[in-house]
Amino acid sequence: MTDNTATLRSTLPRSTKSGGWLSSLLMRFEALRGYLLLSPTLLIMIIGICVPLFILVGMSLWTQHGFEFDKSLTLANYFNVAEQPIYKALLARSILISGGCALATVILSYPMAYFVAFHVHRHKMVWIILMTLPFWTSYLLRVFSWKIILGYNGVINSGLIGMGLIDQPLEFLLYSPLAVVITLTHAWSAFAILPIYVSLEKIDRSLLEAATDLGDGPVRRFFRITFPMSLPGVIAAALIIFIPTVGDYITPTLLGGPDGIMLANLISAQFGKVNDWPMGAALAIALMVTVALFSVVFVIISRKVTERIT
Amino acid sequence: MSNNSSFISIQNVSKSFGSVAAVSDVSMEIGGGEFFSLLGPSGCGKTTLLRMLAGFETPTSGEIVIDGQSMSAVPPHQRPVNMVFQNYAIFPHLNIHDNIAYGMRKERLPQAELDKKVEEMLEMIKLPGYGKRRSHELSGGERQRVALARALIKRPKVLLLDEPLGALDKQLREQMQMELRALQRSVGITFVFVTHDQEEALTMSDRIAVMSKGRTLQIDSPTELYEKPITREVAAFIGTMNFFDGRVVSVDNDQIIVDAGALGIVKGIKDTTNFGVGEMAQIAVRPEKFSLSIGAPNGVGNFIEGNMISTAYLGERSYFHIAVNGIDQPIAVSAQNSASADINIRDHKGQVWLGWPDAAVVLLKQDASHSQAQ
Numbered sequence A: 001m002t003d004n005t006a007t008l009r010s011t012l013p014r015s016t017k018s019g020g021w022l023s024s025l026l027m028r029f030e031a032l033r034g035y036l037l038l039s040p041t042l043l044i045m046i047i048g049i050c051v052p053l054f055i056l057v058g059m060s061l062w063t064q065h066g067f068e069f070d071k072s073l074t075l076a077n078y079f080n081v082a083e084q085p086i087y088k089a090l091l092a093r094s095i096l097i098s099g100g101c102a103l104a105t106v107i108l109s110y111p112m113a114y115f116v117a118f119h120v121h122r123h124k125m126v127w128i129i130l131m132t133l134p135f136w137t138s139y140l141l142r143v144f145s146w147k148i149i150l151g152y153n154g155v156i157n158s159g160l161i162g163m164g165l166i167d168q169p170l171e172f173l174l175y176s177p178l179a180v181v182i183t184l185t186h187a188w189s190a191f192a193i194l195p196i197y198v199s200l201e202k203i204d205r206s207l208l209e210a211a212t213d214l215g216d217g218p219v220r221r222f223f224r225i226t227f228p229m230s231l232p233g234v235i236a237a238a239l240i241i242f243i244p245t246v247g248d249y250i251t252p253t254l255l256g257g258p259d260g261i262m263l264a265n266l267i268s269a270q271f272g273k274v275n276d277w278p279m280g281a282a283l284a285i286a287l288m289v290t291v292a293l294f295s296v297v298f299v300i301i302s303r304k305v306t307e308r309i310t
Numbered sequence B: 001m002s003n004n005s006s007f008i009s010i011q012n013v014s015k016s017f018g019s020v021a022a023v024s025d026v027s028m029e030i031g032g033g034e035f036f037s038l039l040g041p042s043g044c045g046k047t048t049l050l051r052m053l054a055g056f057e058t059p060t061s062g063e064i065v066i067d068g069q070s071m072s073a074v075p076p077h078q079r080p081v082n083m084v085f086q087n088y089a090i091f092p093h094l095n096i097h098d099n100i101a102y103g104m105r106k107e108r109l110p111q112a113e114l115d116k117k118v119e120e121m122l123e124m125i126k127l128p129g130y131g132k133r134r135s136h137e138l139s140g141g142e143r144q145r146v147a148l149a150r151a152l153i154k155r156p157k158v159l160l161l162d163e164p165l166g167a168l169d170k171q172l173r174e175q176m177q178m179e180l181r182a183l184q185r186s187v188g189i190t191f192v193f194v195t196h197d198q199e200e201a202l203t204m205s206d207r208i209a210v211m212s213k214g215r216t217l218q219i220d221s222p223t224e225l226y227e228k229p230i231t232r233e234v235a236a237f238i239g240t241m242n243f244f245d246g247r248v249v250s251v252d253n254d255q256i257i258v259d260a261g262a263l264g265i266v267k268g269i270k271d272t273t274n275f276g277v278g279e280m281a282q283i284a285v286r287p288e289k290f291s292l293s294i295g296a297p298n299g300v301g302n303f304i305e306g307n308m309i310s311t312a313y314l315g316e317r318s319y320f321h322i323a324v325n326g327i328d329q330p331i332a333v334s335a336q337n338s339a340s341a342d343i344n345i346r347d348h349k350g351q352v353w354l355g356w357p358d359a360a361v362v363l364l365k366q367d368a369s370h371s372q373a374q
């Protein structure tokens, strides 16, 4: 008993001392504290993102010979990407389809987010959850249900024929870039509503009153205060849609038809049927760099536009 | 003071939020060019009344007329009033120049002229060269000035200010009070100023409406409010007041004599309030109207013997509490600590004498708490 208390007494001061040393170190170096808090995420990022990325970059500099890799470093794959028209055409189409998706999603989500932020006063979260409902079912299920809606004998065509508006089913509905845009827009809208809603909800209501007080009617006030202040949410929403859809290959495969094929379909083919992994890696890197460039340009332009309209 | 006795006319205005009556049957006339304050404790409906003037709330009943025009059908963005918000509401995505120029878009001035006007406003609020800054780069006091300039550049007929100095520290607040008052005089715009700080209202206003629980208690000049409160509630809200109960013994042409028990026979000056003989009355005396002395005052006048129970030294003045036999509450007395003041009295314990002139006595009706005044 006495022994125990003695050891306790002797260890206690030392442990508090070391604790004090650590905490004083943490106190002194704020950056260290930040990294410590970040460390779990940082670890996952390094293992999950940076390492594969380096492998991808490395592989894109190899060449494929049959079932073997030629591991001498060369930029041949990138020259290939730049020279072959098919790659550039698919890249442009991917950007166009995803850009269209991002635009359509933001335009459709904005009014919904606006409505909940400004005109719903109770149970806002219930409304938001209801709006994200499409997201609760599997992605594949959603894609297939659009196939049923847009198909040759699908809901829209048979409905229009039933009403006598058309004689022949509309063929452009399915297996077209339009079908891809519609499906991706629907699938990702839940992701766009949230950031837009948050940015609208954050706007101090007295700013809107101040604008009214200074002579702005509702429309002018929207374009001078509400919209510019919600722009961070809009930009976030557009990027959240644009970045993942540009690499989507499921929807184009199932609904795109020959005209709706995107670059990601080609990339997946390189790693599959075509069996040219280095080429696939080079295409993936090219797509990534293009997306990054477009995103940066997009953010800069939207900043400039807001400055002009206010 | 006012060049137009009724520039803003508030007629029997009420506003309820569900079952909460925020403003009940308020009527007042505000003159053109007047510095008019709404004074009352938090939650008494000041902001609601101001927001009805601005058009952000619609009265449940009653009417508001500004410059001869009924406001019932005029939306807020078309009213000839501007508001300085309690939190200033500076647009964070615009710089200070654009904030101040915000309301001038409709005038369609040439850019150079607009820039000149904005620069003039920045000079006026003593922030020249601040145009490029953003709101987060300004201190509270600077933001407050920008909000003021943003409203004043439009030359509104009426400027509404909702506790604009509430967030500032004491020193800055006192400085801004002076500046605001001087500014109002120089621009000649009618100010409707909301505050819960009675000292602020007293120093700044031409007239004050004292509000409580959605009603107006008294509308008067600062001097009248302080010297001649018409209800106990007003008397207690503005400054400190000693109250004593009494019964009216006689009323003649210019005097009312009241028997105040332990305080003795008190003579009050007869004004507009009518008292009948035998009626109960409240006697109200401000702490600074009493005079204190250690020895018995020789000569005539009202005086009473008491016991000093506490003293508090507040720099420029001292506060004393004096217990008098037969009176429940100790009497509060204050005295200037001027060079000629008797400093012995501050350290004095025990017996003292209290004196007061007849003119110090304010007579109030016994249950006057619900009467309303114009």
Ligand SMILES: Nc1ncnc2c1ncn2[C@@H]1O[C@H](COP(=O)(O)OP(=O)(O)O)[C@@H](O)[C@H]1O
Residues within 6 Å of the ligand: B017, B020, B021, B022, B040, B041, B042, B043, B044, B045, B046, B047, B048, B049
């Ligand atoms: N939008 C509102 N909805 C419900 N009650 C309100 C609203 N605005 C004010 N009130 C109520 O009205 C009363 C007066 O409020 P207010 O005018 O803000 O008082 P003050 O500005 O004098 O502090 C308070 O009881 C407040 O709770």
Ligand SMILES: [Mg+2]
Residues within 6 Å of the ligand: B043, B046, B047
């Ligand atoms: Mg208020």
